[in-house]
Amino acid sequence: MTPRRWKAGATHAALIALVLVVTFPVAYAVIVSTLSLQQAYAYPPRLVPGTELWHNVVEAWNRIHMGRLFFVTSVISVGAAVVKIILSLMAAFAYTHFSFRGRALLFPMTMITQMLPLPVRILPTYQLMADFHWINSYSALMFPFFASTTGILLFRQFFLTVPRDLPDAARMDGAGPVRYFFDILVPISRTNIAALFVIEFIFMWSQYLWPLIVTNTEEMRVVQIGLKMLIATDQISPSWNVIMAGTIVAMLPPLVVLLAFRKSFAEGIAMQTAK
């Protein structure tokens, strides 16, 4: 082999190894979800899939009422992502297309909110929710997530690449700012919107700590808390096969969303560099 092919081969080997390391936990979870309880506890660990997948899935589904968990989590994930996108679009529009008093100060302040980690905000936010009498409601689950620095920054960067002539042309055509926003700017942001939707949906689907704090009934629990209950409700030793089956099922909605928006998502991310 030529030195050049050696180099390419080595690169590939390293990348393949990396992929294996990254995917192993998921692959192992899938395998365990197909095993019986005895097989799951076997030593050395079994790496060949079994036949108990369906049984385990049904068991997990019924034990923690996954139907209800999916419903609640879907509502808050879609709801928060959609509201977040709308607010981010509007804020980015304001920051890029209008000059107003205090703009130079407001934008950095928006960015600073990004620097406060969630644990710092939990107490005051909880207090706020309590004052609103929103504890154990959809509002409380979603509200703290509506404002998104990531979203504002993403759209702001995209809007800055839009040539100045475009809003001018729309103005000549008689479109005011609002019309320009809905007729031109939002449609051309389509791929960025898709990218942000995917990111935010997955982010919301993975929420654990905040929902745990702000809800207190079975009805309002989300998927991640449900998975934790799957472990806790097992009295003797955790039935890892059932837990893994539940985990795999819980991963499906984000996966579906990602695949559905895959093309736009990739374009949206790529556009940031290609423009």
Place this chain on the structure above:
Amino acid sequence: MAAVSIRNVTKSFGEVKVIHGISMEITDGEFVVMVGPSGCGKSTLLRMVAGLESITSGEIAIEGKVVNNLEPKDRDIAMVFQNYALYPHMSVHDNMAYGLKIRGLSKAEIDTRVNRAADILELSKLLKRRPRELSGGQRQRVAMGRAIVREPKVFLFDEPLSNLDAKLRVQMREELQALHRRLATTTLYVTHDQVEAMTLAHRMLVMSIGKTEQIGAPLEVYTKPATTFVAGFIGSPPMNLIPGRLQADGASVAADGDTRLKLPQAYPQLGGRSVLLGVRPEHLEICAPGEALLVPKVDFVELLGSDSLVYGHIGQDKASPRVAARLHASVRPQDGQLPLRFAPENLHFFDPDTGKRIEP
């Protein structure tokens, strides 16, 4: 169609004044080109006519009506932008129809107008395409179509051809002329390209750093440049400008120390006066040494095929006044000396202090 009046218009961005009081009366149906180097304020002036920039002082009137405080959409004008500014997510048809839709025209009326414009611009087969599926020239035509369908009183063009390659630019220039003949709509056209200005304009407004240098028909601007700026900007290579002082009899000029230049005729009325002599490179011709008015030493020659550009200097050293001459390609300078003459009607005088033209 309408007349446009620009009356002593100025524009400041904060402390910085970019337009220093420009006035021009544009008659109905006229094609006026605003030309000048980058940063001279020509686009800003156009955007003020469009209503995209506010007017700091002065007035702009369209068809006798002052439009200073009107939104662009209420001025009954249409504009074509340098980078086309097409709506990327809309088809060619929708791009052209958008402004009409906002105006609340009926669908039938919109389709009639769009189809008519598409016909004129040969876009009929492309109506369903998106801008990204079009070539540069086609995009430019869509941008023009978007302006045409509005049937405005005034067309505004902001460097519409500068993103096209040279060949396409020539073709689009022709199309623009044909279009103007057909529609006869008052047109304001901004460019930095003197060829576009010369070929398209009925009249041109030559600008430098926010000031009017000259307003006139292209040939007038070429044959009687009002200032040294215009003399240098219109024409390629630029007009030769040689500083000197006329002798008392007005028949020759003392330039750069000992160097003496003869003039083709005497100008006794300018006797003793300091001037800038202007002669265009294409108006210099080679002649017998005895008839020569100036004899530059040749520095270098650019062969262009049909003709050649000869660059030289008159006087003792290379720092002395430079001269360029456009000569027939067969001319070969001998011994590095080039005896040249020019006709009296091709000689221009400018005031060295103000740069203004002097009519002898």
